[in-house]
Amino acid sequence: MGPMVRAAVAGLPVYRPGRPAPLGPGGVSYKLSSNENPFPPLPGVIEAAEIACAQLNRYPDMGNVAMTEALSAKLAVAEDRLAFGTGSVAVLYHLLQAFCERGDEVVYAWRSFEAYPIAVQLTGATPVPVPLGPGWTHDLDALRAAVTPATKAVLLCTPNNPTGPALRHDDVLAFVAAVPDRVLVVIDEAYAEFVTDPAAVRPMEITAGHDNVVLLRTFSKAYGLAGLRVGFCVAAAPIARAVRAAALPFGVSVPAQAAVIASLAAEEALFERVGQIVAERERMVAGLSSAGFDIPAAEGNFVWLAAGPRTQSYADTFAAAGVMVRPYVSGDRWDGLRITVGEPEANDLVLLTAADLER
Incomplete structure (x- = not known):
């Protein structure tokens, strides 16, 4: 054997x-x-990536310094509150690996992003799926009721993949206030740029006032960089530091870092x-x-x-x-x-x- x-x-x-x-x-x-985004990469992105490819004999910048500076300026958040990975799903994996272990529970709506149960179970933690409510959206009351002393994190997907609705800002604020501070509230906002509902959640505001709230975003969807795989989180500095510690060294490639910087300039x-x-x-x-x-x-x-x-x-x-x-x-x-x-x-x-x- x-x-x-x-x-x-x-x-x-x-x-x-x-x-x-x-x-x-x-x-x-x-x-x-x-x-996937039906459009090709944004103007200037392919050129920037091609130039970066001349350095493929060198390792990527493990600290993602230039990319961090560019994103920090764009979002107006401190650099130490950012952490990157090969797509927002990778950042989620790193986050859960940094905080969860056997005996912990992670609560999420279902049906939602199918990577959630995989990411949770890899850590040894127990997934706790909670059925969606009317309108195919998160039942925040039921999610709150599912939180126990063993809960380490709650995952909120907004807009919810695959069903579409976005969570409302006031509802998420009330949810965060009702959840113990020891519980991570992860707001997965991979499709943020497409949201048009004026009442939709504004996670950047929530992360600024709650150290247990983590925002996940990606460059794969609206920015059209799915083939290069770059995502990030915005979190309190200690949480972002933990994600960086758990991340695969040199994970974001040389052309991917250049493509992100060029994409941020093509707003x-x-x-x-x-x-x-x-x-x-x-x-x-x-x-x-x-x-x-x-x-x-x-x-x-x-x-x-x-x-x-x-x-x-x-x-x-x-x-x-x-x-x-x-x-x-x-x-x-x-x-x-x-x-x-x-x-x-x-x-x-x-x-x-x-x-x-x-x-």
């Missing part, structure tokens, strides 16, 4: 990446299964592109609603189509048309499809295909 894998690892659920799209009639193919183009994606999102919501579907509030770059037992057949119908969407099939009431907002032609095909789906 060979070495035994840790029980916590052997029992991990599998993270399933979005699948590429098959060719539909006429050879069309759209991948709307990974919440005007960023907002223009985000505006186009939001407009397409609203068009998809309106079209799917007109087709008879009850679509939850969509605040990310995706829409949620609750499909229940028809989830897989719906996904197969979209695939046959040349559109790969993301089915979530568990055999429970939370089954449905997440459809990324893509280029207008892809969104047109989504609406055309959805109109013929069996209700």
